[in-house]
Amino acid sequence: MRVRDENKYEEKKERIMKAAYECYAEKGLHGTGISALAEAAGVSKATFYVYFKNADELIVQSTEYCMSKVEDEFMAKAPTDMNDIERFIDEIPYWTKNEHGKKYRLMYQVYTHPKYIEYGKKFFAGVNERYSAYAKILEPKLGIPHNVITPLIFIFIRACVHFALFEDEFYLKSQTNALKKIILPLLAKGDLL
Numbered sequence: 155m156r157v158r159d160e161n162k163y164e165e166k167k168e169r170i171m172k173a174a175y176e177c178y179a180e181k182g183l184h185g186t187g188i189s190a191l192a193e194a195a196g197v198s199k200a201t202f203y204v205y206f207k208n209a210d211e212l213i214v215q216s217t218e219y220c221m222s223k224v225e226d227e228f229m230a231k232a233p234t235d236m237n238d239i240e241r242f243i244d245e246i247p248y249w250t251k252n253e254h255g256k257k258y259r260l261m262y263q264v265y266t267h268p269k270y271i272e273y274g275k276k277f278f279a280g281v282n283e284r285y286s287a288y289a290k291i292l293e294p295k296l297g298i299p300h301n302v303i304t305p306l307i308f309i310f311i312r313a314c315v316h317f318a319l320f321e322d323e324f325y326l327k328s329q330t331n332a333l334k335k336i337i338l339p340l341l342a343k344g345d346l347l
Contacts, residue, residue: 255319
């Protein structure tokens, strides 16, 4: 009996999830069948069923996996010190719109669909935990307490996602200007810690 190489199995599953999510993001959930997904992933239709019970499982798992990777990319660009905050606030909304706009649209289609809403609730509970953890990582770099950073992250991410979805410059500017008015004077005074 052949023993499965778990590392290769997980690598291939991740590749399939990424390709499937990109395909869904480009073509939409409806009308994108297993044949199109298999072609995008470079595998046979039968291979999908080695990794996923059905299309619903693929949709849920690929959404969670790919959106967690988007979060990682986003946070990898986080400011490294207090002098980098303004650059981050000004540049990141445009970067994430260009890089991830279609992925955000798909995520909301999936997680607001009645069939998948419970998965959405679970994913966003994890978002709360991850953003709180990111805030704790940023605290010593920025000199801002994590309990102050956490709600600011939520405001900023929401502004970025809204901009990526709708390209609403007015909403984006109102949110980012408010963040700057809160953060920058405090940083200048050194009153945050």
